[in-house]
């Protein structure tokens with residue numbers, strides 16, 4: 446029974462809990478046992494608090510038995526990426542500089558999940574400050590991909606992807622600045638959605654690049670992702686960029702998509718993301734699975750067109766100026782005074798020295814690289830040439846999207862990542878190769894648009910994701926088209942994607 450419980454998707458778990466077929470304590474214990482026996486291999490969690498999780502679950506069961514009103518997700522376990530601030534629970538953002546810090550408040554996403562009755566299993570591993578595509582930049586060691594333990598689980602939300610794909614959490618929160626929900630979802634066979642910028646509160650997410658950061662769901666099914674998005678989304682006065690519009694009915698959109706009829710939907714295939722003349726850097730097996738996925742969309746009734754978005758070729762260069770620039774500013778708050786680590790404060794050194802020593806020891810190499818890059822790009826003499834230019838490119842990318850959507854295209858599609866999960870260690874010493882993992886996810890990030898990754902097949906036995914991008918606030922289109930693809934995929938495979946992984950174990 447306990448393996449069965451960890452293999453249920455959230456929609457099924459909710460039903461089993463509501464019907465009294467299982468209890469919150471049973472479900473929580475099943476996941477804690479799985480973590481205990483398997484996470485030594487995966488290292489997907491940085492922090493697990495079994496006692497608190499069981500106490501929360503016990504309280505849910507008590508309230509259910511007493512007939513009290515329960516939240517929508519009562520008794521459903523969840524894992525949070527360690528960039529999400531949690532009241533009284535260690536939060537490191539994958540960095541030594543925050544080791545030992547206990548936040549005094551909950552991020553809005555954590556608060557909303559708590560209010561809905563979820564049980565927090567723990568905090569998941571990540572690239573330090575969300576900078577990376579493999580989780581190898583974590584100060585606490587790499588996480589392994591459940592499909593192949595010698596490979597990366599993607600990044601920066603690789604702890605979340607590995608935990609969910611490894612059946613150590615039914616779903617998890619990830620954050621995405623340039624692809625960190627979608628790419629790890631793609632390479633572990635999960636669904637991952639980056640919401641429209643501003644539609645999920647950033648309050649309490651440790652900032653990397655504030656104009657890009659968004660939290661979102663990583664789940665085993667499109668319906669589960671939609672459900673989590675409904676719970677965490679919506680206006681938050683504590684985030685100045687939060688959009689004051691009601692959350693769209695994402696679950697209904699997923700249900701509609703699951704009917705498997707895309708008649709009337711126009712799907713644009715982006716030439717610059719793996720299309721003709723733009724295949725350099727893309728693995729043939731990825732392109733093959735992607736094209737097969739597009740054919741499935743066509744078979745479901747969608748009209749498929751090729752679309753050109755010429756400025757997308759510049760997305761990587763623009764992103765790697767804008768994101769480090771914002772990071773260099775955001776990370777100045779880690780000064781050895783306010784949070785976590787403090788080095789050399791023995792009475793013999795002044796403030797500047799302690800700050801320098803703390804930052805020297807507290808930050809890893811990729812974080813330092815970005816701070817230096819960003820500081821340079823923002824410096825008086827170079828601001829216009831680098832940061833200013835990158836912002837102009839960002840505008841052009843947004844215009845390419847507007848043109849495509851203005852021409853009657855409902856959604857744009859591409860592979861999520863140019864490659865399947867690569868071997869641990871392969872790209873650690875080659876930052877540019879690591880950055881290339883974001884080729885397809887960056888345009889939607891820079892334009893603030895919603896994008897989902899849904900599994901579309903295997904290449905060399907490893908998962909490939911198909912990305913569906915939509916206009917701002919049209920996240921429901923991602924869920925509708927994503928769910929339709931999922932149904933077609935499952936039908937072709939004769940089961941769910943992760944079922945295939947589970948069958949191997």
Ligand code: GLN
Nearest residue numbers: 575576577622623624625
């Ligand atoms: N891999 C990209 C980077 O390193 C994106 C990270 C993210 O989305 N957080 O910046």
